Amino acid sequence: MKRITINDIAKELNVTPSTVSRALSGNTRVSIKTRELVANKAKELGYQQNVIAASLRKGRSDTIGMVVPRINRHFFSNVISGVEEILNPAGYTLLIVQSGENFIKEQKAIGMLMANHVGGIIISLSVQTKTYDHINGVVKRGIPLVQFDRVNPDIESSKILNDNFTGAYLATKHLIKSGYQRIGHLAGTRSLKAYEERYRGFVKAIEEEGRNVEDCLVYENTITREAGYNSIKKAYAHNSRPDAVFCAGDYAALGVLDGLKELGVSVPEEFGVVGFANEPFSELIHPTLSTVEQNAFEMGTRVATAMIKNLEGKHWEKEEVIPTRLIVRNSSWKK
Amino acid sequence: MKRITINDIAKELNVTPSTVSRALSGNTRVSIKTRELVANKAKELGYQQNVIAASLRKGRSDTIGMVVPRINRHFFSNVISGVEEILNPAGYTLLIVQSGENFIKEQKAIGMLMANHVGGIIISLSVQTKTYDHINGVVKRGIPLVQFDRVNPDIESSKILNDNFTGAYLATKHLIKSGYQRIGHLAGTRSLKAYEERYRGFVKAIEEEGRNVEDCLVYENTITREAGYNSIKKAYAHNSRPDAVFCAGDYAALGVLDGLKELGVSVPEEFGVVGFANEPFSELIHPTLSTVEQNAFEMGTRVATAMIKNLEGKHWEKEEVIPTRLIVRNSSWKK
DNA sequence: TTGAAAGCGCTAACAT
DNA sequence: ATGTTAGCGCTTTCAA
Numbered sequence: 001m002k003r004i005t006i007n008d009i010a011k012e013l014n015v016t017p018s019t020v021s022r023a024l025s026g027n028t029r030v031s032i033k034t035r036e037l038v039a040n041k042a043k044e045l046g047y048q049q050n051v052i053a054a055s056l057r058k059g060r061s062d063t064i065g066m067v068v069p070r071i072n073r074h075f076f077s078n079v080i081s082g083v084e085e086i087l088n089p090a091g092y093t094l095l096i097v098q099s100g101e102n103f104i105k106e107q108k109a110i111g112m113l114m115a116n117h118v119g120g121i122i123i124s125l126s127v128q129t130k131t132y133d134h135i136n137g138v139v140k141r142g143i144p145l146v147q148f149d150r151v152n153p154d155i156e157s158s159k160i161l162n163d164n165f166t167g168a169y170l171a172t173k174h175l176i177k178s179g180y181q182r183i184g185h186l187a188g189t190r191s192l193k194a195y196e197e198r199y200r201g202f203v204k205a206i207e208e209e210g211r212n213v214e215d216c217l218v219y220e221n222t223i224t225r226e227a228g229y230n231s232i233k234k235a236y237a238h239n240s241r242p243d244a245v246f247c248a249g250d251y252a253a254l255g256v257l258d259g260l261k262e263l264g265v266s267v268p269e270e271f272g273v274v275g276f277a278n279e280p281f282s283e284l285i286h287p288t289l290s291t292v293e294q295n296a297f298e299m300g301t302r303v304a305t306a307m308i309k310n311l312e313g314k315h316w317e318k319e320e321v322i323p324t325r326l327i328v329r330n331s332s333w334k335k
Numbered sequence: 336m337k338r339i340t341i342n343d344i345a346k347e348l349n350v351t352p353s354t355v356s357r358a359l360s361g362n363t364r365v366s367i368k369t370r371e372l373v374a375n376k377a378k379e380l381g382y383q384q385n386v387i388a389a390s391l392r393k394g395r396s397d398t399i400g401m402v403v404p405r406i407n408r409h410f411f412s413n414v415i416s417g418v419e420e421i422l423n424p425a426g427y428t429l430l431i432v433q434s435g436e437n438f439i440k441e442q443k444a445i446g447m448l449m450a451n452h453v454g455g456i457i458i459s460l461s462v463q464t465k466t467y468d469h470i471n472g473v474v475k476r477g478i479p480l481v482q483f484d485r486v487n488p489d490i491e492s493s494k495i496l497n498d499n500f501t502g503a504y505l506a507t508k509h510l511i512k513s514g515y516q517r518i519g520h521l522a523g524t525r526s527l528k529a530y531e532e533r534y535r536g537f538v539k540a541i542e543e544e545g546r547n548v549e550d551c552l553v554y555e556n557t558i559t560r561e562a563g564y565n566s567i568k569k570a571y572a573h574n575s576r577p578d579a580v581f582c583a584g585d586y587a588a589l590g591v592l593d594g595l596k597e598l599g600v601s602v603p604e605e606f607g608v609v610g611f612a613n614e615p616f617s618e619l620i621h622p623t624l625s626t627v628e629q630n631a632f633e634m635g636t637r638v639a640t641a642m643i644k645n646l647e648g649k650h651w652e653k654e655e656v657i658p659t660r661l662i663v664r665n666s667s668w669k670k
Numbered sequence: 671t672t673g674a675a676a677g678c679g680c681t682a683a684c685a686t
Numbered sequence: 687a688t689g690t691t692a693g694c695g696c697t698t699t700c701a702a
Contacts, residue, residue: 003476005679016689021681031687051450052391053679056694061387063451071415077407084433093447096431098419112428115386116398141338254619284589286621340695351673356697366671388695391678 004047012041055117063093064307065113066122069101074279075296082300090308103128110134120144120307125152127192144310148303150192158306159319160299164194167292167324168201171274172246174326176209178333180244180272184217186231188248198248198276217242228255236263244272250279253289272332287330294324339382347376390452398428399642400448401457404436409614410631417635425643438463445469455479455642460487462527479645483638485527493641494654495634499529502627502659503536506609507581509661511544513668515579515607519552521566523583533583533611552577563590571598579607585614588624607667622665629659
């Protein structure tokens with residue numbers, strides 16, 4: 001079963017391939033009649049454009065590459081959905097690659113996308129990434145770049161970010177207003193701006209109340225369930241134990257709840273917990289977890305919109321910030 | 336910044352592009368010395384193959400297309416990871432598209448993949464899909480096809496399946512052995528073979544005990560949390576109410592637990608619940624949910640392996656079944 | 671062991 | 687409004 005090409009259509013209609021090509025792309029310099037003729041014949045023969053040939057000729061393609069750390073994270077898979085929502089109807093195709101939070105794989109992914117001549121690249125950096133030659137290479141080649149969530153601020157590109165600062169600020173403020181006295185923070189790695197911002201939001205809220213951050217228990221690099229569990233156990237051995245924590249991630253918060261249950265501490269009566277990310281499980285556990293919601297889907301649509309702007313030629317380097325929202329559930333007092 | 340082509344390398348080395356092409360692909364008909372020379376010059380100039388041009392010329396590409404209902408489902412995103420684990424090291428690139436459980440989008444996705452001249456297609460059908468011309472078109476064009484999980488048995492292709500039957504059988508058997516008397520089943524749509532099999536496994540276990548399926552409460556098309564909730568409420572109004580249910584999905588089981596909590600029925604003392612899929616939340620909720628685990632990652636590696644076999648030319652149509660495993664947690668008695 | 675030449679299917683500049 | 691021509695970068699047959 002041979003594929004139908006524009007030459008086949010041209011022959012059947014006694015016109016040249018150029019005319020068919022123009023007709024198919026809706027060029028107005030082809031008569032309406034011919035355009036209809038071509039369209040009908042194309043449908044009749046079951047013609048399907050060979051986009052490979054087209055992009056070779058045009059020197060660019062309508063495929064957009066996207067590099068994410070992990071596809072099976074709620075946040076990323078929803079950003080992807082948002083991106084597709086915009087990109088597909090606009091005629092673009094998404095090529096998704098996972099870096100697996102691995103620097104080498106991230107480099108390879110970029111190389112693969114370049115070899116495939118993608119029209120643009122969307123990326124959220126791996127935690128391991130500390131050097132940026134591979135990303136700069138993309139920019140140097142003139143390929144439109146959009147960074148999101150885990151971005152490098154020094155690279156020239158559109159950047160779409162979550163409002164981590166405000167989310168963290170509101171979460172901490174909420175714990176304070178709820179009457180908790182000694183509020184701790186389980187932070188992520190400071191080298192990632194997202195976590196750094198959450199830390200800063202926490203600090204702002206604490207200081208605004210005239211309290212002293214030095215008095216707060218802050219654990220760094222504590223984002224897994226296990227780390228959360230261990231840290232609350234350790235905190236309880238501390239002489240100035242906290243009575244609430246704001247966690248930079250829901251998994252850490254989950255670990256904290258595990259530990260508190262084991263210690264026989266009641267939540268939210270004796271201890272308040274707020275997480276970050278609104279993972280699907282956060283409303284399913286007991287008690288349900290107060291958390292900060294990131295609008296992943298909207299982030300995706302904004303990412304895609306920025307990419308299209310870039311593809312349309314305008315040097316679109318705007319930095320956009322997506323608002324976050326505090327969701328109060330049962331792991332903290334409603335106040 | 337112009338891209339380096341094999342012509343650039345050829346000119347610098349005073350050989351022809353053909354030689355460079357052969358050298359780069361490791362053809363032994365090129366002298367070792369020339370091959371080294373070419374390799375070094377390629378690295379020096381930063382050459383990167385233009386896979387678009389190569390696949391146009393070769394008439395096939397090393398890109399594999401994959402159509403899944405939704406990327407943000409635990410099961411599918413893990414199958415994808417498994418596929419990538421095998422495909423990427425073998426030099427293939429995965430192009431992922433979501434059908435969003437929508438028939439039209441599924442058709443479009445297939446069309447897009449064909450237009451991109453993918454070397455093969457991997458698919459798990461949408462729930463809506465009832466006609467199969469688009470899939471048959473793939474087979475007719477001679478493009479290797481691998482179906483997984485949600486497959487159409489009549490289409491000639493490799494098929495990788497979960498052992499839904501045994502999983503369901505073991506789950507139901509477990510409820511019986513635990514001493515529950517009247518066991519119900521929340522089923523999925525019967526038009527999907529996976530759900531049909533789960534139903535059959537349930538029936539087999541029931542009948543094997545000399546019980547009568549007609550006595551069991553079976554609700555069809557009940558896989559969401561809400562549907563699970565509603566059905567348990569309805570079941571409790573029933574004159575021969577069940578004291579256990581095997582659910583074809585974890586979300587329905589979650590809804591059942593919601594309903595039971597509201598009804599003041601204690602689990603597992605008065606009522607047993609087993610789900611299916613081992614969704615991440617199933618071990619986080621209270622009580623933790625007994626369920627049937629599907630090995631999504633392994634399914635992915637098997638899918639990819641089957642695809643490679645097909646690409647290597649052998650007509651590889653084997654049907655493979657991945658074992659499932661019962662995980663007993665606190666929503667049913669351990670027996 | 672290497673070169674010459676053709677062509678994959680399409681688009682676009684330049685005719686007419 | 688349509689045709690002519692060239693070529694994107696690569697692979698591959700045929701020839702030397």
